[in-house]
Amino acid sequence: MNNARVARLGHVGLHVQDLERQKAFYRDVIGLAVTDEDLERGLVFMSSRPDEEHHELLLCGGRNVGTEARVVQQISFRCDSLDDVIGLYERFKQHGVKFDVTLSHGNAIGVYIFDPEGNRVETYWNTGLSAKQPYAEVVDLEQPPAELLDHIKEHVARYCITGFIDPSC
Numbered sequence: 001m002n003n004a005r006v007a008r009l010g011h012v013g014l015h016v017q018d019l020e021r022q023k024a025f026y027r028d029v030i031g032l033a034v035t036d037e038d039l040e041r042g043l044v045f046m047s048s049r050p051d052e053e054h055h056e057l058l059l060c061g062g063r064n065v066g067t068e069a070r071v072v073q074q075i076s077f078r079c080d081s082l083d084d085v086i087g088l089y090e091r092f093k094q095h096g097v098k099f100d101v102t103l104s105h106g107n108a109i110g111v112y113i114f115d116p117e118g119n120r121v122e123t124y125w126n127t128g129l130s131a132k133q134p135y136a137e138v139v140d141l142e143q144p145p146a147e148l149l150d151h152i153k154e155h156v157a158r159y160c161i162t163g164f165i166d167p168s169c
Contacts, residue, residue, distance in 0.1 A: 012075055013058035014119065017067070019044060021116050022059050029095050030077065030121065031088075032057060048077060067118040074112070076122040082145050085109055088123045089141045104139045106131020106156040109148075111141070129156050 016022040023044045026032045032046040035054050042061025047053050057075070065071065079085050089111045092099065100112035100120060110124035129152070137155055139148060 010053070011056045011058055012072075013060055014072065014075075015060050015063035016117055017061075017063045018117070019059060019061045025116050026057060026059070029091060029097060030123075031091075063117070072119045074120040074122050076110075076124060079123055079125045082109060082125050082149070085111060085123055085125045086141050086145065102139055102141050104135075104137045104152045104155065105133065106135045106137075106152065106159075107133075109139065109141075109152070127152060129153065131156050131159075135159075 014022070019039070019042055023034065023037075023046075026046055027034060032048055033050045034044060035047050035050045036045040037043060044059040045055035046057045046059065047055050049056070063071075079088070089102065092111065092113050098114045100114060102111050103109070104127075105124075106127070106129050108124045108126050110122045112120060112122050115121055127149070135156075137152075139152070141148070143151075
């Protein structure tokens, strides 16, 4: 019997139109470190944990479709705390980043934005709650974190961890 399995996602590579602009966004706004680059070949390697993972994101020049093309559903970056998510939310506002939505998935709180070329990016934190997916409720990250978490716990309990309104709750 073969018990081979994938341990985790290692990295994602994106073809981009403007390598320098995308590198600046993922470095200065998202907070990734450039771990290597070969600008002659149009390659930039980036990581949130450069001591552990050489790269989690590879930016490659040469995207050959327009920004209106849907090529990536989203790129998600996990945060260690709700404070990190809120801090990034504030940073995104300061940088004039285009927002999609801020959501509770019950099991996570995520901020969805678009990078300069229209790729959707999520930064999220796992709440430790169980919620059947898809589960989505728009949340306000301007409210105090304790109130936000209380609301999410109540909402998950009310919807019986199904993600949908259930009159038996």
